[in-house]
Amino acid sequence: MNQVSPILLIGVGGAGCAIAHGVNRAFGESMRHVLCDTDAVSARENSRFILLGGDRLSGHGSGGDVAQARLAAEDSKHAFDECLDGVRLAVIVTSLGGGTGGGATLEILKHLRQLGVPGIVFATLPFSFEGEERACRARGITSMIEEAAGAAIFTQLDNLIDNTDNMAEAMRRAVDTLASGVTLFWRILQKPGYIRLDTERVKKIIATAGRGRFATVSVQGPTRAGDAVDALSRSPLLAANQGPVRSILLGILAGDDLRLSEIGTIADGVRDAFGRQASFDLATVNDESTFSGRLSAVLMLFEAGRAQADDGEAVSATGQKRRRRDANPLSQGPKGRGRFTNVEPTIYNGEDLDVPTFSRRNIILDI
Amino acid sequence: MTNIYAAIELGTTQTVLAVAEAKTGSRLKIIRHAEINSSGVRKSQILNIHQVTQSIKSVLKAIEQKRGKDDDSLNIGNAFLVVSGQHIKVDPYCSSVQVEGSKVTNRDIEEVERACQMMILPKERETLDIIYQTYGLDALGGISSPKGMSGRMLRLNTLHIHGDTNRINDARTAAGEANLELRDPLFAVSCAADAVLNDSEKRNGALVLDLGGGSTGYAVYFDGYLAAANAIGIGGDHISSDIAYAFQTTHAQSEELKKKESSAVLLPAGAASARIPLPGSSPLMETRTVSRRALDTVVNLRLKELFSIIRRELEDQDLLHRLHSGVVLTGGGAALKGLDALAQKEFGLPVRLGRPIHVDGLSDVPNPESFAAIAGALMFAHRNYECKPLLSIFKGLFK
Numbered sequence: 209m210n211q212v213s214p215i216l217l218i219g220v221g222g223a224g225c226a227i228a229h230g231v232n233r234a235f236g237e238s239m240r241h242v243l244c245d246t247d248a249v250s251a252r253e254n255s256r257f258i259l260l261g262g263d264r265l266s267g268h269g270s271g272g273d274v275a276q277a278r279l280a281a282e283d284s285k286h287a288f289d290e291c292l293d294g295v296r297l298a299v300i301v302t303s304l305g306g307g308t309g310g311g312a313t314l315e316i317l318k319h320l321r322q323l324g325v326p327g328i329v330f331a332t333l334p335f336s337f338e339g340e341e342r343a344c345r346a347r348g349i350t351s352m353i354e355e356a357a358g359a360a361i362f363t364q365l366d367n368l369i370d371n372t373d374n375m376a377e378a379m380r381r382a383v384d385t386l387a388s389g390v391t392l393f394w395r396i397l398q399k400p401g402y403i404r405l406d407t408e409r410v411k412k413i414i415a416t417a418g419r420g421r422f423a424t425v426s427v428q429g430p431t432r433a434g435d436a437v438d439a440l441s442r443s444p445l446l447a448a449n450q451g452p453v454r455s456i457l458l459g460i461l462a463g464d465d466l467r468l469s470e471i472g473t474i475a476d477g478v479r480d481a482f483g484r485q486a487s488f489d490l491a492t493v494n495d496e497s498t499f500s501g502r503l504s505a506v507l508m509l510f511e512a513g514r515a516q517a518d519d520g521e522a523v524s525a526t527g528q529k530r531r532r533r534d535a536n537p538l539s540q541g542p543k544g545r546g547r548f549t550n551v552e553p554t555i556y557n558g559e560d561l562d563v564p565t566f567s568r569r570n571i572i573l574d575i
Numbered sequence: 576m577t578n579i580y581a582a583i584e585l586g587t588t589q590t591v592l593a594v595a596e597a598k599t600g601s602r603l604k605i606i607r608h609a610e611i612n613s614s615g616v617r618k619s620q621i622l623n624i625h626q627v628t629q630s631i632k633s634v635l636k637a638i639e640q641k642r643g644k645d646d647d648s649l650n651i652g653n654a655f656l657v658v659s660g661q662h663i664k665v666d667p668y669c670s671s672v673q674v675e676g677s678k679v680t681n682r683d684i685e686e687v688e689r690a691c692q693m694m695i696l697p698k699e700r701e702t703l704d705i706i707y708q709t710y711g712l713d714a715l716g717g718i719s720s721p722k723g724m725s726g727r728m729l730r731l732n733t734l735h736i737h738g739d740t741n742r743i744n745d746a747r748t749a750a751g752e753a754n755l756e757l758r759d760p761l762f763a764v765s766c767a768a769d770a771v772l773n774d775s776e777k778r779n780g781a782l783v784l785d786l787g788g789g790s791t792g793y794a795v796y797f798d799g800y801l802a803a804a805n806a807i808g809i810g811g812d813h814i815s816s817d818i819a820y821a822f823q824t825t826h827a828q829s830e831e832l833k834k835k836e837s838s839a840v841l842l843p844a845g846a847a848s849a850r851i852p853l854p855g856s857s858p859l860m861e862t863r864t865v866s867r868r869a870l871d872t873v874v875n876l877r878l879k880e881l882f883s884i885i886r887r888e889l890e891d892q893d894l895l896h897r898l899h900s901g902v903v904l905t906g907g908g909a910a911l912k913g914l915d916a917l918a919q920k921e922f923g924l925p926v927r928l929g930r931p932i933h934v935d936g937l938s939d940v941p942n943p944e945s946f947a948a949i950a951g952a953l954m955f956a957h958r959n960y961e962c963k964p965l966l967s968i969f970k971g972l973f974k
Contacts, residue, residue, distance in 0.1 A: 282671060283728075318666075321666075546819060547617060547819075548617065548813075554618075554808035556807075561808070562816075564813075564816070564817035564820050564877070566821065566872065566876050566877075567820070569876065574868065575821065
């Protein structure tokens with residue numbers, strides 16, 4: 209039976225279209241995807257393309273104007289409707305700093321939400337050498353995207369380059385990194401292994417995940433599990449100074465030689481490195497044809513989410529269900545939830561506001 | 576002709592019911608009101624339906640016992656529900672339609688208004704209100720009345736206020752058990768803003784902060800329309816909980832410390848006695864005292880944090896510098912000592928207490944700002960159901 213994917217990949221803006229096209233090629237199969245831009249040059253062969261605001265901008269781009277891009281996306285939003293048949297989750301890739309990436313993404317997210325389709329956004333933030341204006345434009349739109357999307361992963365391009373890179377290499381690496389991350393995420397959803405993460409579970413996780421960051425790693429050899437943990441722990445894309453971690457999503461992709469102990473090593477290593485108190489979700493992909501002898505991992509860290517299973521249980525690193533260690537909210541972070549122990553927490557910027565402010569700020573009272 | 580309306584708020588600390596009378600040619604007047612301590616509600620969420628039902632029955636009984644001059648008994652069959660809590664979300668939404676001719680007609684306006692009703696919410700969300708803000712015509716925005724203007728694409732900017740259906744249904748269930756039918760659920764802070772702001776303040780820009788027990792709502796009016804609103808799951812109950820945690824007191828003791836002794840701003844050293852006896856201490860034990868400075872620090876930190884969150888949200892929406900009429904404080908928490916001074920400092924704006932100005936009958940109430948949301952809900956009822964009496968008054972019929 210030919211099953212239609214419930215996930216749609218949307219590339220928004222020039223860079224977003226390039227990344228989405230790259231993901232489609234990397235996946236090596238026909239995937240549900242659509243590209244959209246205000247500039248007609250972003251159209252690609254074998255990819256469905258929606259020209260945003262054709263009447264308004266005549267396909268010449270938004271000229272870096274976020275407002276024009278928003279209006280253009282608003283004009284063309286219904287063009288997405290026919291691509292959304294049966295779609296349960298949208299994955300949007302884009303680059304912020306120009307006009308269309310930010311402005312159109314926001315409008316598309318709103319439209320998707322109205323249709324009941326949640327979206328997870330993978331977006332790059334501009335290089336610092338691109339100037340303060342682009343950085344400012346990107347900063348201005350991130351919180352709105354975060355709010356509209358439920359989950360938004362922003363990758364600071366500066367973290368992807370080293371000083372020896374030339375411009376072309378830097379750009380290629382940026383696109384490749386994002387594309388590889390999205391590809392691995394896609395495989396987790398489309399080719400689940402023994403520990404699976406289905407679309408509905410991902411929907412639930414991203415509904416409250418908030419701002420996130422991600423990194424990928426690909427390793428081989430007898431010590432590959434430890435090497436993966438080491439590489440992820442040192443990844444500048446996951447630097448701890450970017451914000452607290454409330455929710456961890458780990459995907460491990462390998463061939464048939466994937467060992468249970470390797471899953472345990474990576475899962476434990478990641479939780480040790482990024483916070484045992486964060487909620488944790490794990491998925492594996494066993495695909496011998498793609499990952500023979502190799503192990504890839506994609507790690508997403510979210511700042512606001514509480515990825516809790518419906519039954520209050522989590523899947524352990526060894527695949528067995530066990531009671532979540534932090535099922536009692538009193539054990540989450542500092543003590544002091546008191547009366548609010550069993551009610552929905554108030555999380556703001558990753559902080560549990562039900563805990564007294566003085567306690568969270570470690571202020572010692574002279575009682 | 577006289578119409579009677581009722582509104583109820585199932586708050587975290589208080590259950591409040593008020594009945595208003597609207598006579599032709601005169602202002603809306605609250606003729607009866609009653610408030611009792613709530614149970615079964617925390618952070619504006621119902622945790623025990625049975626307890627909430629009992630609270631509703633108690634408040635109904637209390638109001639029926641408060642006889643007015645002209646009636647012997649009042650049988651309240653239904654009431655508007657004032658809701659608050661962090662499950663309420665406010666989303667901007669823009670609908671657009673092609674203008675049929677070259678100029679905008681009433682039909683185009685009706686069309687774009689109809690289009691904005693088409694926003695699809697997830698099935699667990701329920702629309703509370705749709706606020707029409709401004710119209711846009713092609714690249715032109717901020718239009719209050721587009722009729723007769725020339726253009727191609729007509730847009731309408733709206734705010735969709737929606738809440739968690741399950742949370743609202745819990746309230747309906749609890750009320751149903753008490754034989755009270757709940758009518759439209761209304762967002763507390765937008766009701767409060769309606770009740771306490773005059774037209775000039777709405778035009779010049781004002782921020783209304785509704786400080787409830789379980790959550791705090793804010794609403795911003797600018798250019799005469801509701802520009803933004805939100806609810807944050809932090810309320811007066813958090814202050815009490817912080818005090819209880821800091822000083823290892825019971826909830827009742829921390830409530831009393833909060834209401835009678837604490838201040839939102841730190842008083843200069845020596846301004847008041849440095850130590851406060853803990854209320855309600857057992858006579859069999861040595862009286863405990865707590866440091867006033869420490870108490871005020873706990874309260875100050877919590878409220879400063881709350882205000883800074885709201886301030887950041889307003890800055891993100893580019894609204895803070897538009898609040899020329901300042902800040903208006905409403906809700907049960909508004910009476911906290913020093914709150915106005917702290918708000919003035921944190922927002923850099925003039926601050927006043929928000930007493931309902933469009934409704935009579937609250938002159939005997941010591942803290943009318945805590946009735947702002949209820950008063951706004953009654954105004955809503957009067958505005959929208961003017962010709963449809965909502966209550967049955969049986970003058971001694973069943974006696």
